[in-house]
Amino acid sequence: MSGVNRLRLSQLLTQALRHVPGEFGLVLDDQGWAKLPDVVAAIGRAGFTSVEDSTVRDLVARQTKTRLEISGDRIRAAYGHSLSTVVDHVVVSTPPPVLFHATSPEAWEHILREGLKPMGRQFVHLATSAEQAMIVGRRHAQRPVLLRIDTARAAGHGVQFRNGSDSVILTDYVPADCIAADS
Incomplete structure (x- = not known):
């Protein structure tokens, strides 16, 4: 190349x-x-x-x-579509206990009330590592807020996790009470 x-x-x-x-x-x-x-x-x-x-x-x-x-x-x-295209993603029966998402401080205030939504995409993208989440989060804010997703609690709400790639897990929604921010 x-x-x-x-x-x-x-x-x-x-x-x-x-x-x-x-x-x-x-x-x-x-x-x-x-x-x-x-x-x-x-x-x-x-x-x-x-x-x-x-x-x-x-x-x-x-x-x-x-x-x-x-x-x-x-x-x-493999993932990340904003189109109506629906890629079949394999459901992850046992996701890691914690997944990560980084966002702007302004968006965190909204997420705290309403949970994580896909916004303009088909799915919410969750990282398998805090480092990967922060790389993505820095695209949206100079000092992003790192969110930790309690996957067992989310699964208790009926949330399904899907494999997006080796470092990205996808879901339709994460309820606010399943999310904590690193301080």
Whole structure:
């Protein structure tokens, strides 16, 4: 992948496959899959003219967070969609006892009253480590609030957890009484 900005390519792929496939001329099936040759062509039209099928496959194989997945000649975003695409995520029968989410202080005040909601996404994203949550949280606030999710308590409320990737667990909602903030 010499000469290709891997970060920018990854961001462009996730944007196209999570949020705005139509802007790239892509059609996703009901599980979020697009044809890899169509995606490579779309990326070329967006300025990545040297990107080939093998470039995208290499990027996906080397990703540190499983944001994208390839199956045969198809590719999709593993999670994070703001579209009506519904990716089947495996239910996690025994999630870690604590999951993490980092947010802005302003959002924390709202979460304290109403719980964690997916907002513009299909699912609430929870990290398996505090460090990963803080990385994401810093995108939204200079000094994010680290939230700890009591998964046993949440499960007692009927909350189901789904596997998003190796470091992300997804859910529809987390009640406020299952959330504590680090002080």
